[in-house]
Amino acid sequence: MNLSSLVVPLLMAFVALFGMGKRVDVYSTLTHGAEEGIGVLLRIIPALVGLLTAVSMFRASGAMEWLSGFCAPLLELLGIPPETTPLMLIRPVSGSGAMAVASDLMATYGPDSYEGRVAAVMLGSTETTFYTIAVYFGSAGIHRTRHTVPAALAADLMGFFASALAVRLFFGA
Amino acid sequence: MAMAWIWTGMVVLSLIFGVLSGNLNAVASAAMAGAQSAIDLSVSMAGMLCLWSGIMEVMNVCGLSHGLARAFRPLLRRLLPNASRDEETLAVVSANVSANLLGLGNAATPLGIRAARRMARGCEGVASDELCLLVVLNTASIQLLPTTIASVRAAAGCQTPFDILPAVWFASVLSVAAGLLTARLLSHWGRGRL
Numbered sequence: 210m211n212l213s214s215l216v217v218p219l220l221m222a223f224v225a226l227f228g229m230g231k232r233v234d235v236y237s238t239l240t241h242g243a244e245e246g247i248g249v250l251l252r253i254i255p256a257l258v259g260l261l262t263a264v265s266m267f268r269a270s271g272a273m274e275w276l277s278g279f280c281a282p283l284l285e286l287l288g289i290p291p292e293t294t295p296l297m298l299i300r301p302v303s304g305s306g307a308m309a310v311a312s313d314l315m316a317t318y319g320p321d322s323y324e325g326r327v328a329a330v331m332l333g334s335t336e337t338t339f340y341t342i343a344v345y346f347g348s349a350g351i352h353r354t355r356h357t358v359p360a361a362l363a364a365d366l367m368g369f370f371a372s373a374l375a376v377r378l379f380f381g382a
Numbered sequence: 383m384a385m386a387w388i389w390t391g392m393v394v395l396s397l398i399f400g401v402l403s404g405n406l407n408a409v410a411s412a413a414m415a416g417a418q419s420a421i422d423l424s425v426s427m428a429g430m431l432c433l434w435s436g437i438m439e440v441m442n443v444c445g446l447s448h449g450l451a452r453a454f455r456p457l458l459r460r461l462l463p464n465a466s467r468d469e470e471t472l473a474v475v476s477a478n479v480s481a482n483l484l485g486l487g488n489a490a491t492p493l494g495i496r497a498a499r500r501m502a503r504g505c506e507g508v509a510s511d512e513l514c515l516l517v518v519l520n521t522a523s524i525q526l527l528p529t530t531i532a533s534v535r536a537a538a539g540c541q542t543p544f545d546i547l548p549a550v551w552f553a554s555v556l557s558v559a560a561g562l563l564t565a566r567l568l569s570h571w572g573r574g575r576l
Contacts, residue, residue, distance in 0.1 A: 242435045271403045272398075334557050355572065361521040365557070368557030
């Protein structure tokens with residue numbers, strides 16, 4: 210038995226029991242939340258259509274391979290699979306773009322391959338950096354962001370490096 | 383606008399590479415297949431995405447995120463000592479952090495913005511060290527259950543989409559630490575130069 214198989218049912222049971230203990234109508238809250246999930250999905254579908262089209266063309270033309278090959282020497286030194294180059298480039302700029310590239314990587318190499326796992330962990334351990342900075346400072350009326358951008362990008366770079374390291378540590382590739 | 387440039391760049395580069403390598407047929411059919419695969423992906427991840435939105439909503443309504451926020455207060459008080467002097471700001475920041483931990487993106491952003499606004503008062507458009515830290519914390523991912531990624535993995539045919547959890551936690555912790563450390567170092571270095 211995989212220990213992660215325990216996480217999902219255990220969490221569901223815990224949340225349900227905890228909610229019942231607090232006298233929350235667990236079931237209708239669940240369905241209400243699921244309805245919001247549909248809304249989230251509807252909002253990202255147009256972006257996914259645009260981006261997966263571009264990503265598929267990019268891969269079929271051979272440009273993806275060229276880009277990965279271009280960055281390969283440096284990335285191999287850091288232990289990062291060069292196939293994830295497009296993902297690392299688009300991650301700080303666009304959330305749905307990163308999702309499109311990651312799902313393309315998983316479809317190409319398989320979700321349980323080294324490349325597929327690293328892509329998933331990268332997606333899970335980093336955020337849409339530039340979007341977040343723009344939204345926060347924009348609405349707070351800040352125009353001098355000082356060291357925010359370099360620090361946030363340092364976090365992203367460390368996230369990418371650590372993702373490859375973590376997959377090698379936990380899955381051995 | 384950034385996305386417009388990226389999208390245009392990808393399509394134009396695909397055309398150029400397709401012509402040069404003689405793969406133009408493949409590029410043309412990839413355009414059609416890519417659009418369809420977006421719908422396939424959305425449909426195959428829809429179930430899991432909705433289920434987890436539902437579970438997250440239950441967590442939120444029954445006060446789990448509230449409890450989590452309270453647990454994080456002491457840590458945030460140390461990380462943002464100036465902002466924490468204002469109880470209201472501390473409350474909003476800890477709610478923001480706990481929403482991020484639970485992956486409630488829709489709830490986290492408005493809370494974070496409210497905190498940023500409060501912390502930006504009286505600093506005339508220049509970000510303070512602590513405001514930089516708050517934004518860096520929000521540009522790093524500290525999600526405990528990356529449910530969207532698990533849905534994408536499941537859509538790709540993965541049987542155990544959550545088996546990456548320890549790897550995600552490991553990478554997230556290192557990433558957040560690197561961001562906070564860099565912010566600290568750069569703020570000291572910047573002050574040294576002034």
